[in-house]
Amino acid sequence: MTNTILPPPKTHPDTEVDSLTGWMSHLVELRERLVKSALAVLVVFLVLLYWRNDIFTMFSKPMIDSLPEGARMISTEVTSNFFVPLKFVLWVSFVLALPVVLHQVWAFVAPGLYQHEKRLVIPIIASSYVLFLIGSAFAYLFVFPTVFQFMAALTPLGVEMATDIDNYLGFGLTMFLAFGLTFEVPVVVIVLVRLGIVTLPQLRSARPYVIVGAFIVAAVVTPPDVASQLLLAVPLVLLYEVGLFFARWVTPKETSTELSVE
DSSP states (O other): OOOOOOOOOOOOHHHHHHHHHHHHHHHHHHHHHHHHHHHHHHHHHHHHGGGHHHHHHHHHHHHHHHSOTTOOOBOOSTTHHHHHHHHHHHHHHHHHHHHHHHHHHHHHHGGGSOHHHHHHHHHHHHHHHHHHHHHHHHIIIIIHHHHHHHHHHTOOTTOOOOOBHHHHHHHHHHHHHHHHHHTTHHHHHHHHHHTTSSOHHHHHHTHHHHHHHHHHHHHHHSOSSHHHHHHHHHHHHHHHHHHHHHHTTOOOGGGOOOOOOO
């Protein structure tokens, strides 16, 4: 019995080279997009750097206004006076430069999208950014004063309410993220219906679970007081209803017939 030696499989060096070249070009483009995004954030940061203390003072105004007359915020770390305003300015710079960052993300993924997907993505990105800003403004203008005044009213007699600026920064950024993401609920609902992941009747039947989930999320994210929990849970439920209202005019993906690439 003789052993048959099979010839080695044929390779296609040209195909492998083209594939490797394609991956390298994508990586190079991704690097360029990341660099441009970082430069946009850096430029805004450098512009705002001179006013870092003024910006942080504006950010801390709701807390300062809730303190007793003559009371101030404190700094328990040696470097907090310098780094905390810088951290907040960096956050503001990222939020202000976010349209440029999103544009770079869009320019990177757009060539691989269908025409109908492109028409869907642009309004979603724009509305998401605007809603995030509205949510952050809602937290600053309504939630912060309510929570701080409520906490100040509960301060025991003989105890001075003096918040560390580093802790205040962490609390403020957490609230900005929580309420900014909460205001994205209508966009999430519309996208889910548009992609055909869930139907509008299913979302309507899920109302009781959404209400319970909203209060659970509010209890986890916000401070342990009724006022702040209501200020997060109630908008979350109302925004869910807003998403259901606008989702009535959204066509699910299965019924879309346009698949042409631009």
